[in-house]
Amino acid sequence: xxxxxxxxxxxxxxxxxxxxxxxxxxxxxxxxxxxxxxxxxxxxxxxxxxxxxxxxxxxxxxxxxxxxxxxxxxxxxxxxxxxxxxxxxxxxxxxxxxxxxxxxxxxxxxxxxxxxxxxxxxxxxxxxxxxxxxxxxxxxxxxxxxxxxxxxxxxxxxxxxxxxxxxxxxxxxxxxxxxxxxxxxxxxxxxxxxxxxxxxxxxxxxxxxxxxxxxxxxxxxxxxxxxxxxxxxxxxxxxxxxxxxxxxxxxxxxxxxxxxxxxxxxxxxxxxxxxxxxxxxxxxxxxxxxxxxxxxxxxxxxxxxxxxxxxxxxxxxxxxxxxxxxxxxxxxxxxxxxxxxxxxxxxxxxxxxxxxxxxxxxxxxxxxxxxxxxxxxxxxxxxxxxxxxxxxxxxxxxxxxxxxxxxxxxxxxxxxxxxxxxxxxxxxxxxxxxxxxxxxxxxxxxxx
Amino acid sequence: xxxxxxxxxxxxxxxxxxxxxxxxxxxxxxxxxxxxxxxxxxxxxxxxxxxxxxxxxxxxxxxxxxxxxxxxxxxxxxxxxxxxxxxxxxxxxxxxxxxxxxxxxxxxxxxxxxxxxxxxxxxxxxxxxxxxxxxxxxxxxxxxxxxxxxxxxxxxxxxxxxxxxxxxxxxxxxxxxxxxxxxxxxxxxxxxxxxxxxxxxxxxxxxxxxxxxxxxxxxxxxxxxxxxxxxxxxxxxxxxxxxxxxxxxxxxxxxxxxxxxxxxxxxxxxx
Numbered sequence: 001x002x003x004x005x006x007x008x009x010x011x012x013x014x015x016x017x018x019x020x021x022x023x024x025x026x027x028x029x030x031x032x033x034x035x036x037x038x039x040x041x042x043x044x045x046x047x048x049x050x051x052x053x054x055x056x057x058x059x060x061x062x063x064x065x066x067x068x069x070x071x072x073x074x075x076x077x078x079x080x081x082x083x084x085x086x087x088x089x090x091x092x093x094x095x096x097x098x099x100x101x102x103x104x105x106x107x108x109x110x111x112x113x114x115x116x117x118x119x120x121x122x123x124x125x126x127x128x129x130x131x132x133x134x135x136x137x138x139x140x141x142x143x144x145x146x147x148x149x150x151x152x153x154x155x156x157x158x159x160x161x162x163x164x165x166x167x168x169x170x171x172x173x174x175x176x177x178x179x180x181x182x183x184x185x186x187x188x189x190x191x192x193x194x195x196x197x198x199x200x201x202x203x204x205x206x207x208x209x210x211x212x213x214x215x216x217x218x219x220x221x222x223x224x225x226x227x228x229x230x231x232x233x234x235x236x237x238x239x240x241x242x243x244x245x246x247x248x249x250x251x252x253x254x255x256x257x258x259x260x261x262x263x264x265x266x267x268x269x270x271x272x273x274x275x276x277x278x279x280x281x282x283x284x285x286x287x288x289x290x291x292x293x294x295x296x297x298x299x300x301x302x303x304x305x306x307x308x309x310x311x312x313x314x315x316x317x318x319x320x321x322x323x324x325x326x327x328x329x330x331x332x333x334x335x336x337x338x339x340x341x342x343x344x345x346x347x348x349x350x351x352x353x354x355x356x357x358x359x360x361x362x363x364x365x366x367x368x369x370x371x372x373x374x375x376x377x378x379x380x381x382x383x384x385x386x387x388x389x390x391x392x393x394x395x396x397x398x399x400x401x402x403x404x405x406x407x408x409x410x411x412x413x414x415x416x417x418x419x420x421x422x423x424x425x426x427x428x429x430x431x432x433x434x435x436x437x438x439x440x441x442x443x444x445x446x447x448x
Numbered sequence: 449x450x451x452x453x454x455x456x457x458x459x460x461x462x463x464x465x466x467x468x469x470x471x472x473x474x475x476x477x478x479x480x481x482x483x484x485x486x487x488x489x490x491x492x493x494x495x496x497x498x499x500x501x502x503x504x505x506x507x508x509x510x511x512x513x514x515x516x517x518x519x520x521x522x523x524x525x526x527x528x529x530x531x532x533x534x535x536x537x538x539x540x541x542x543x544x545x546x547x548x549x550x551x552x553x554x555x556x557x558x559x560x561x562x563x564x565x566x567x568x569x570x571x572x573x574x575x576x577x578x579x580x581x582x583x584x585x586x587x588x589x590x591x592x593x594x595x596x597x598x599x600x601x602x603x604x605x606x607x608x609x610x611x612x613x614x615x616x617x618x619x620x621x622x623x624x625x626x627x628x629x630x631x632x633x634x635x636x637x638x639x640x641x642x643x644x645x646x647x648x649x650x651x652x653x654x655x656x657x658x659x660x661x662x663x664x665x666x667x668x669x670x671x672x673x674x675x676x677x678x679x680x681x682x683x684x685x686x687x688x689x690x691x692x693x694x695x696x697x698x699x700x701x702x703x704x705x706x707x708x709x710x711x712x713x714x715x716x717x718x719x
Contacts, residue, residue, distance in 0.1 A: 154472075154473075160610065161605075161610075172600075174614060175596070175600060175609065175614050175615065176600065176614060176615050176616060177614060177615075177616045178613070178614035178615075178616050178617040271682060271683070271687065272682070272686075272687035272688055273687075274615065274616065274688065291601075294688065294689065294690075295687070295688055297600055297601070299603065303603050306603070307603070307605055310605065
């Protein structure tokens with residue numbers, strides 16, 4: 001039984017192809033059901049975002065599973081094989097686990113460490129649970145990936161710091177004003193950049209957004225586009241600067257419109273309430289020397305871009321710590337998986353020994369006084385358990401699947417274990433779990 | 449006896465510093481727990497002394513410092529619990545540890561002269577100690593403000609930027625601490641003047657109670673500095689960073705009055 005991942009991502013496929021392979025449009029549930037009906041694997045989870053479409057499955061044979069899933073991907077989306085195959089990647093077992101853990105940590109994202117992906121991975125697993133295609137293996141795998149995402153978020157700086165200019169402006173405002181609720185924002189100029197930054201501020205709950213432009217009609221149009229903002233004529237600029245907390249300048253003016261001397265006169269009646277000016281105009285709207293005024297915090301587009309670069313560099317420096325967490329969790333998952341592989345043999349072995357013990361006990365039963373029968377039963381059970389303890393532990397802790405296979409094979413032969421019959425028994429607890437969760441094994445009818 | 453709270457404060461300091469650097473929530477909780485334990489041990493010590501000498505130990509310089517440290521820790525714990533902000537701990541604990549070293553290493557006998565009785569004396573000492581604790585907090589908040597201000601002005605977002613609270617939050621906290629401190633300082637000074645006027649006797653220390661005594665003189669300077677900060681500074685545009693510097697200067701004068709002057713120079717307050 002193998003874990004198999006087949007998919008495309010922003011690293012391997014252009015956006016046109018990713019759009020065509022998107023599962024969200026028709027719903028993950030429909031896709032999972034369709035995949036289930038094809039019987040391409042025992043379990044399946046589909047992670048589909050705008051940057052990736054990845055199918056995680058559990059199958060008996062990697063080569064067969066790979067082509068079955070590639071077929072499914074092409075047929076389901078109506079895309080020609082030839083146009084998909086060159087962009088498709090597939091990894092199996094531990095490497096598939098490592099890939100999912102890196103995805104959940106944000107290590108494989110377009111913007112390193114972005115936080116949305118963990119939520120998307122969780123949604124993918126939830127969809128598979130409700131479509132009843134996630135079984136014990138993928139459940140364990142995905143729960144481990146959530147833990148990886150959480151650990152990377154809390155233990156490293158991979159997701160810290162703003163990595164877009166407008167988000168950088170928001171996080172700077174928060175460092176100056178704390179809570180942005182109740183603050184007012186003044187946008188000078190009716191351009192696109194000013195609108196975008198104002199929208200970000202609005203989403204943080206600022207009290208008021210006012211747009212000032214030389215042409216009031218432009219200001220009104222931008223205010224309407226932002227929603228809940230108001231427009232004001234140019235000659236109210238003095239008054240508005242007196243009350244605003246955050247000023248975004250984005251005019252197309254060829255020269256400076258806010259000089260240092262002018263801002264000094266504006267600051268006096270403010271009694272040194274801080275004023276945060278974001279100058280995103282090119283050429284600049286604010287005289288750079290205005291940044292020397294005590295309570296004026298002046299940032300231009302280059303400053304914001306520099307902080308974005310700094311944050312990206314800091315994130316990059318955290319990659320190795322995040323990778324270490326991924327490696328640690330892959331190792332843990334591997335151990336769980338290997339120990340799980342040994343379970344059928346262990347169960348068969350125990351049943352074999354217990355059967356022998358019982359038959360001997362039955363033969364003796366008539367010759368034993370009734371009061372000692374219980375004690376003999378206890379003692380013999382204890383002996384069997386003690387005898388089997390060491391081999392069980394050795395088998396579970398074997399380092400690689402091949403060694404476990406060899407050991408299991410040897411045990412099966414030496415003790416003439418009936419693995420086929422016992423294997424169903426060994427699966428029993430697992431199946432009970434599946435039934436409890438109302439998750440049926442992902443098998444095509446009649447395939448076994 | 450003061451070394452048990454001292455040891456707990458040192459442990460709390462270490463935890464706060466680690467929490468500040470690594471920002472792990474468990475370490476932060478451990479730091480608060482250690483500090484609460486330190487405050488409990490310290491309360492116990494001060495309580496035992498109170499039982500022993502049947503008044504709150506404030507008349508010798510070292511025990512006054514000990515009581516002051518306890519008030520400072522309690523004031524800090526109050527701010528931490530109301531603002532959910534642990535970063536200040538790494539800044540306030542060094543002061544706590546440094547001051548607590550004095551009663552731990554150099555305890556002085558606590559004896560109360562007969563004239564030091566009555567409610568006015570109690571109000572005088574309690575208000576002033578509380579005022580000083582508030583000023584200590586304001587000073588630390590001011591230092592944090594300046595650190596954050598510099599990073600924002602320099603457009604360099606380093607170690608402190610991510611960890612320290614927002615400027616405006618710090619400014620508001622500073623104003624509140626200064627206001628509370630100023631009220632206590634005023635009450636304490638007024639109570640002291642009335643008490644000195646009432647007290648009778650030929651005790652040389654009472655004779656020395658005049659504006660020429662360094663301790664009384666410096667206390668009045670403190671009052672002038674903080675009055676300026678509360679009532680005038682912001683009107684003439686001394687908000688933000690200047691207010692923060694002023695808090696630091698004010699507390700430097702307080703410390704000067706509290707330590708060297710109390711130990712060596714005053715003639716009126718060495719009971």
